[in-house]
Amino acid sequence: MSVGRTVRALTLQDRPALGALSEEAFGTRTNPPPPPPPSWPPAGMHSVGTFVDDRLVANVTGREYASWFGGTQIPTWGVAGVAVEAEHRGSGLLQTLFAESLAEARRRGAALTSLFATATGIYRTYGYELVADRITLEVPTAALSALRSADGIRLRRATTDDEHLVFRTYSAWASRHHGPLTRTGPCFPHAAEGVTEAWTGVTLAEDDTGSVVGYASWNRGSGWGADSRITVGDLIGLTPEATRALLRMLGSFRTVAARVRIPASRPEQVDLVVPGLPPKVVANQHYMLRVLDLPDALEPRRVPPMLTGTLDLTVTGDAFGDLDGGWRITVAEGAARCARVEDAAGPVLTVGGLSALYAGALGMADLRLAGLAHGGDPTYDANLDALFVGPGVHIRDFF
Numbered sequence: 215m216s217v218g219r220t221v222r223a224l225t226l227q228d229r230p231a232l233g234a235l236s237e238e239a240f241g242t243r244t245n246p247p248p249p250p251p252p253s254w255p256p257a258g259m260h261s262v263g264t265f266v267d268d269r270l271v272a273n274v275t276g277r278e279y280a281s282w283f284g285g286t287q288i289p290t291w292g293v294a295g296v297a298v299e300a301e302h303r304g305s306g307l308l309q310t311l312f313a314e315s316l317a318e319a320r321r322r323g324a325a326l327t328s329l330f331a332t333a334t335g336i337y338r339t340y341g342y343e344l345v346a347d348r349i350t351l352e353v354p355t356a357a358l359s360a361l362r363s364a365d366g367i368r369l370r371r372a373t374t375d376d377e378h379l380v381f382r383t384y385s386a387w388a389s390r391h392h393g394p395l396t397r398t399g400p401c402f403p404h405a406a407e408g409v410t411e412a413w414t415g416v417t418l419a420e421d422d423t424g425s426v427v428g429y430a431s432w433n434r435g436s437g438w439g440a441d442s443r444i445t446v447g448d449l450i451g452l453t454p455e456a457t458r459a460l461l462r463m464l465g466s467f468r469t470v471a472a473r474v475r476i477p478a479s480r481p482e483q484v485d486l487v488v489p490g491l492p493p494k495v496v497a498n499q500h501y502m503l504r505v506l507d508l509p510d511a512l513e514p515r516r517v518p519p520m521l522t523g524t525l526d527l528t529v530t531g532d533a534f535g536d537l538d539g540g541w542r543i544t545v546a547e548g549a550a551r552c553a554r555v556e557d558a559a560g561p562v563l564t565v566g567g568l569s570a571l572y573a574g575a576l577g578m579a580d581l582r583l584a585g586l587a588h589g590g591d592p593t594y595d596a597n598l599d600a601l602f603v604g605p606g607v608h609i610r611d612f613f
């Protein structure tokens with residue numbers, strides 16, 4: 215019997231079938247189901263599905279994000295909702311879906327793509343590599359209440375009038391790291407609004423000039439006692455004093471809530487401020503990245519101004535063929551130019567190796583040890599490391 219298999223973009227009519235596939239895969243049943251939206255997909259979201267005899271059996275969803283790398287916003291295709299119906303797993307359906315989704319990503323100008331993986335092996339095939347963990351730290355409230363007080367910091371509750379300051383503070387923090395989403399673009403239409411309504415409290419930390427140098431958004435949770443805990447949305451400190459003051463404020467709940475949960479990517483400001491052992495990790499979400507377009511991903515980045523010269527590398531094993539071949543990176547005056555060449559010297563990297571190097575998550579020595587790079591003269595590895603090394607990879611937003 216022949217099986218009719220088609221791959222196409224999903225539309226409003228496919229939403230119930232996508233909901234059922236996602237609920238089954240991720241166990242996220244909402245009862246009663248939400249009313250159908252008047253239009254779907256929302257701006258910035260693009261789902262592509264495989265149909266077997268008109269039944270949706272697999273999905274990959276891409277979202278138009280941007281992330282900070284090298285002080286610049288790089289368009290990033292965030293992949294989510296990857297699911298294959300149980301009876302069709304193991305038959306290679308994802309290859310075509312990823313090819314379609316990433317082609318759409320390129321058409322829309324994405325230079326990077328990223329995702330949270332339930333198993334890293336699924337996505338290595340397509341060139342993604344692990345670059346960070348989004349972790350949840352759990353800290354006893356009593357430990358936070360014991361922190362030294364922070365000189366020169368005044369805390370106050372944010373109002374709706376302060377929401378732009380919250381967003382500005384997040385951006386100031388995010389732009390100093392590799393990886394955080396910018397929280398701008400079609401998938402964050404109201405990023406600078408609504409934060410005070412969404413949380414029990416948003417606490418601002420102001421320095422002695424009145425500038426906001428940190429904030430914490432937090433939910434009190436229910437009840438009081440040993441099982442009660444406070445959940446933090448963001449804890450952003452632009453100074454160590456701001457971080458400490460915000461943590462101490464959370465610690466002031468010690469009589470009613472035993473623990474505080476804080477999203478982070480390690481090592482983290484919280485680790486640096488809390489004395490004693492680093493806080494316990496109670497959840498871990500693995501973040502993977504893939505370079506889609508090397509010149510578009512690299513050239514906007516600021517690179518170390520002391521670097522001058524030419525670096526070659528060759529990329530191999532791209533499941534979609536996009537990056538394979540020789541590349542020459544020319545660096546001068548804090549900027550890099552990147553072009554395809556036939557006669558590239560230097561090491562050979564897998565796409566995952568290039569992506570981990572790009573993020574500053576792994577240096578050449580580790581890439582070689584992991585089999586993600588080989589060849590070339592290892593004496594020059596330090597040059598590639600110096601080009602890509604960064605301020606630490608962080609990701610706050612789960613998708």
Ligand SMILES: CC(C)(COP(=O)(O)OP(=O)(O)OC[C@H]1O[C@@H](n2cnc3c(N)ncnc32)[C@H](O)[C@@H]1OP(=O)(O)O)[C@@H](O)C(=O)NCCC(=O)NCCS
Pocket residue numbers: 239240295296297298299302303304305306307308309330331332333334335336337339
């Ligand atoms: C994860 C899931 C989508 C994989 O579907 P699938 O039909 O097995 O995928 P494919 O057959 O197209 O395989 C794609 C690749 O992933 C690998 N893979 C699949 N499941 C894997 C796992 N659990 N661990 C490691 N690798 C895995 C396959 O070996 C294959 O790699 P290869 O081409 O190098 O052999 C499917 O099992 C599923 O829907 N699971 C529940 C939801 C889920 O976990 N989604 C992922 C969210 S991040």
